[in-house]
Amino acid sequence: MRNITINADAVFMNPNNVGGKLSIDDMHIFVDNIDVGTISSEEFDVPSKDEFKVPLEGTFSMSKIYENNKNNLLNSVIKMVQTDSLNVQYKGNIKYHLGNFSYTYKIEKEQKVSLR
Numbered sequence: 001m002r003n004i005t006i007n008a009d010a011v012f013m014n015p016n017n018v019g020g021k022l023s024i025d026d027m028h029i030f031v032d033n034i035d036v037g038t039i040s041s042e043e044f045d046v047p048s049k050d051e052f053k054v055p056l057e058g059t060f061s062m063s064k065i066y067e068n069n070k071n072n073l074l075n076s077v078i079k080m081v082q083t084d085s086l087n088v089q090y091k092g093n094i095k096y097h098l099g100n101f102s103y104t105y106k107i108e109k110e111q112k113v114s115l116r
Helices: 062-067 070-083
Strands: 003-014 020-031 034-046 050-061 085-098 101-114
Touching (some): 003 034, 003 085, 020 050, 034 050
Antiparallel strands (some): 003 050, 020 034, 085 101
């Protein structure tokens, strides 16, 4: 296993009568508390009064995790074999745009990701 590809759907609900646009830029991905890289997305439309999903994807080298965790390499490998999952955190900002108005939302989400 050389690379990990993380696929996630960011799910939002817009309860407002007004739509707009969202952009995601430099969303940091942490695997077992190690910053392995960033993901971003093109600007996309926000529907009014509706739930919507934004697909996110990032591919990261396993070597980056091990380089930052050399003293605990064996422990990391044993943990992955025993649990078949990794702790993944998403941290960054999502910006809402409507004309000249913009607002930044801070995102901090954590989840267990299966390695199957």
